[in-house]
Amino acid sequence: MAGVVLENLSWKKLIVLGVFLLILMITFFLVGGIVSPKPSNVVTVLATRCYDRGSRLNRTKWFIPRGPHKCEELPSLDPEDEIIINNSITEKQVVFSFWIPGPRDGAERKMSPLFQSMLGVLQLDVEKNLKVPLSKNPVLQLDVRMGVRDEDDKDDDWKLLASSVEDRNLQCKLDKNKKEGYLYDCELLQLFELGSISHHFYLVNIRLPVNFLKGYNVGIGKVVDMYIHVIHQNGGFTIVWVTMKSVMFLLVLSILIWFWRRIMQLGRPPNLLERTLFALGVVMSILNCPIELLQFGLNVPFMLLLNDIRQGAFYAMLMSFWVIFAGEHIMDQTERNRLSLYWKHLSAIIFGSICLFVFDMCERGIQLKNPFFSIWVTSAGTKLALAFIILAGIAAGCYFLFLCYMIFCVMKNISAKKASLPSMSQLRRKFYLGIIYRFRFLMLATLVCAAFTVIFFIISQLNEGEWRWGDHELSMEYTSAFFTGVYGMWNVYVCGLLSLYAPSHKTVVEIDSADGSTEENVQLTQLPTTPSETSALQALTSKAAQD
Template sequence: MFPESIVMDGRLGYRDNDKEEWQEISRSQSMKRFLKCNSENYHDGTKELLLDCELLPFFELGSVHHSEYLINVRFPSEDNEFLGELYDIWIYVIHQNGGFTFVWFSLKTLVFPIVTCALVWYIWRLLQLNRKPSVLERTLLAVGAAITLMNLPIDWLTLWLNMPFMMLYSDIRQGLFYSVLLCFWVIFAGEHMMDSVKRDDLKYYWKQLTAVGVACVCMFLFDFCERGIQLTNPFFSIWSTRAGANVAFGFIVLAGMAACVYFIYLMVTIVCVFKNICAKKHVIPSMSKARQKFYKNQIYRFSFLMTLTWLCAGMTVVFFIVGQVEEGHWKWGNEDVQYTSAVQTGVYGMWNLYVLTLLILYAPSNKTVCPIDLDENSLYIMPIHKFHKKETFSKSMAFS
């Protein structure tokens, strides 16, 4: 009979030097893992052939704080009667090496004060307004707060303290940034459609925001089920059962499909925005030279930010999908995925540069802007922040 599963007993211990006794972290008995082996190399009888099986998830630690770790593995013969004799076992260890750890921590330490100062300056500008902040400004504030939380370099504490919850904490703050950033892109593109629809409230975007919220909550619950239990039992894995593996694989596929659909929707919206801008450009030659220069500069700024949004959105979706596949291919198969630290640091730096650019360019102006009378064919990209007190206009808008 071909073996379909294997049962293991595992113990995990640590010590910080050779003079200390081994201290037990966790133990787990009768851990069942389903096997996926090559049946062509297996025969019943006296002929001995090795089984070619796929990798099995064993244990996962959120923080490797101690100097030495010891793993004891036992295969009870009474529970593995069809397995036969074990000749060789390979254990793959996936960890964050010291070189990348130093670069990653240093990058966070460098960008944290820069983005924090920009966020504080942006909040100060909002407090100076004599009006209620727009929905775009409030959403951008949430994005700045989310990436500031993600930049907070508390990772340095893991060098001195044992913090097994770090992986769960990192997943939560990264998921929070994902959700806020996806919501911001929907609002950012919608606020620049330049049509007659009023979008000055989050209620208009309830469909898009609900879809993003439901997807993020589902991914959080899925991640919390595994990471949360691993805080007390590092040997737990949602991939250890067929039902759990199917659910986990389904969540990853569903998340990838949702990311692709969201990206397509966002790109279509951005294309519509650029088409509206091109349609409005025909009124520019009829303006005075001062107004032409003013509007052209604003269009260039807006086009640059929308192009940067397009690029950032595409890289974020690719980073999310590749990250999920990289984490899962060790658990469901041996797909060849090259996911380097350069991609992770590059996308992380791109996020900070993108948010920093938005905070600077979309901060409310503290200057008095001269309103420009607009007709029905005029350009409209950003609402005015301040008007002259001595002048009134029935219909006037300007850029900030």
């Protein structure tokens, strides 16, 4: 019986492998905590109030907030201001203009493909004014256009990227004892999301045209200023992230090829556990593949959606593997090695994955055509999105509890099988006890990996919707150490499983004997084997179950 590397590897080599994987995982945490900057960065851009002198709306003209072609700026939007009264300026002639990114220390900054993606969050400063009252839950309609320009283009050569008329529900509150002139506390509004940054400069023009018949921009109060909070991935973090993915892609792919070659050398077809582990390695390699490098030379607007699909597929495969891995080692019955035995567990995972995919397509799928679209703009959409995030967190927690129960059953069954060990000879008992201790440690590592994965999933979901719940501080980031550490843990876990559960090249289990007897070797090789078995532990428990 060949068994697997986990069982036949000497303690010395096993400790060396374990120490290497542990150092590798600690390195991931240290890289994120010491070398890498924070994952995301927030840049706030204040709008310039531009005056459109035309009697008709000119939707093809760009209003630029600075530079040689700077627009005519309005000092204020007070209806009693002389400029507004003398020129009979209407709300349609006021354009809020944003140049992204803003200048720093008098120098012009530019966007970079290293930022990967860009999320724009709109904040309105609404002043309390009795002449321009704020109604309850008014509808804010944004006539918005986005233009792009590169560093080598002319100053006024802005190209249209997207335009749309979007509705947002404006929700503001203010203490009753506050007098005129105070600003309302208004919730943040998602404005746009771009999955790729392929230009140096972005220009956003926003109008607030009033429509009394439909109630758009009626009762929104006195809007005095606008801000756009631009959230993007930190460039330094991107370099660290892509480097890590490139290294782990080559490492995992190499181990995966070695693992499958070992499987193909066997005189039997691969069993369910081996096929599932191979599939996990394939999905891990797909997640590791540094396709983000394409953004440095190409415009890939679907990158956010593609990354969500890759990570969702990894979650689904990892959870499926854990269920099958634990189920194949419970072995209360002799019938195993059939995927149909896990149809209930896998159906629930597949259903949840489909729900995740549909939800993501409703948000980022539509944003490929209209970056200003958001499922959060309506009350029903907000409730649905919040319900999804809450249910996803609850489902992840329930899955972890179920996995803990399955692992408990595995440990309980193995402990029960240990009752047959005292009847064996000393060397045989020592051999199986070593296997059981190794397997228990591996199950504990699985439990720790599952716990960190669930925590990471819940935190990522909370950060995804945090600013949408009214958090004006925009604390979007979680620590780089946790981000890179969990990612490194996944890779270390998969590498460890591929290495330890690869078929051993040894055809006879070797046990050192002080008296030089080979009786134990003969007995161990006579253990019953079935095409589904890959380890001596499975052979022992399977034999006990059959008896």
